[in-house]
Amino acid sequence: MLQKISTCLWFDNQAKEAVIFYKDVFGAVEVKSENPFVINYTLYGRPFMHLNGGPAFKVNPSISFFINGESELEIQAIWDKLIVGGQILMPLNNYPWSKFYGWCADKYGVNWQIMLGHESSCKVMPSLMFNAANNGKAQEAIEFYSALIQPSHIIQISKYEKGEADIEGNVKYAQFELNNLPFGAMDSSAPHQFNFNEGVSFMLTVDTQEEIDYYWDNLCKDGGAPGRCGWLKDKFGVSWQVVPSTLGKLMTNKETAGKVTKAFMSMSKFIIADLEAAAL
Numbered sequence: 001m002l003q004k005i006s007t008c009l010w011f012d013n014q015a016k017e018a019v020i021f022y023k024d025v026f027g028a029v030e031v032k033s034e035n036p037f038v039i040n041y042t043l044y045g046r047p048f049m050h051l052n053g054g055p056a057f058k059v060n061p062s063i064s065f066f067i068n069g070e071s072e073l074e075i076q077a078i079w080d081k082l083i084v085g086g087q088i089l090m091p092l093n094n095y096p097w098s099k100f101y102g103w104c105a106d107k108y109g110v111n112w113q114i115m116l117g118h119e120s121s122c123k124v125m126p127s128l129m130f131n132a133a134n135n136g137k138a139q140e141a142i143e144f145y146s147a148l149i150q151p152s153h154i155i156q157i158s159k160y161e162k163g164e165a166d167i168e169g170n171v172k173y174a175q176f177e178l179n180n181l182p183f184g185a186m187d188s189s190a191p192h193q194f195n196f197n198e199g200v201s202f203m204l205t206v207d208t209q210e211e212i213d214y215y216w217d218n219l220c221k222d223g224g225a226p227g228r229c230g231w232l233k234d235k236f237g238v239s240w241q242v243v244p245s246t247l248g249k250l251m252t253n254k255e256t257a258g259k260v261t262k263a264f265m266s267m268s269k270f271i272i273a274d275l276e277a278a279a280l
Helices: 015-026 072-082 138-148 209-220 246-252 254-264 272-279
Strands: 004-011 029-034 038-043 046-052 063-069 087-095 098-105 111-116 124-130 152-159 171-178 181-187 200-206 231-233 239-244
Touching: 004 015, 015 029, 015 038, 015 046, 015 072, 063 072, 072 087, 072 098, 072 111, 124 138, 138 152, 138 171, 138 181, 138 209, 200 209, 209 231, 209 239, 209 272, 239 246, 246 254, 246 272, 254 272
Parallel strands: 004 046, 063 111, 124 181, 200 239
Antiparallel strands: 004 200, 029 038, 038 046, 063 124, 087 098, 098 111, 152 171, 171 181, 231 239
8 A cells, every 4th residue: 555655855965954953844744754865754744755855956836835823923933943054935825725825945055935724634734836848737647646546625726717817717726635644736827947857756666566556657758758767857846756665674774775775776666576575
């Protein structure tokens, strides 16, 4: 069965530094495991991973993170820390969708939308922006992910109407759940200079080879592309990792970690039997 969906953030040797920073900003950070390459933790109970991947990719606004603030004081305290060394995209203010909302990128380039009155089943929620060649495909993506990953639930899809700020029929705001975790999505026809990349990816942790094959094959089809070491891109360009649950145990065992690492570095899709054989 699908064990969990984690959100992976790509860093250039700043993974631990960023976790310490988020612990100071949000408080609700619990580290689960760490090594020189990867740190696994939860933020408000939601699984995250930081990867020291080098300079190849940078996080950008195509995937941002909503934080549901319980008071203006809480939002202001979080905001004041996040913007140090960062960039304000939309200042804290009263907007039609929230009486206290702001959008900023922190000093690592991770984007946050902090708002009062945003309801979801988790206090933190990634939101995907479908722009450029993906503009107008947010609903298609929601339906694709919801059909693939169970349990799922489409909570809300609100669309632009004639005369509003974007193309009529584009998704203004949507929220859906995959494996009981909330996600957001929106379309944008504005001329943004960014799109989905490996800076933010979603990791599916599963138990069996059959499950790896199922998610891998379906996410790669219709224009998706396999990568290396369990990574792939779906047809919208969103990055995913499909990982066996046994990998964590093999990588935390000093006797098997090196051999297993050597084995999976040569893989595209993970093959559990080959990983286990390498560990012997």
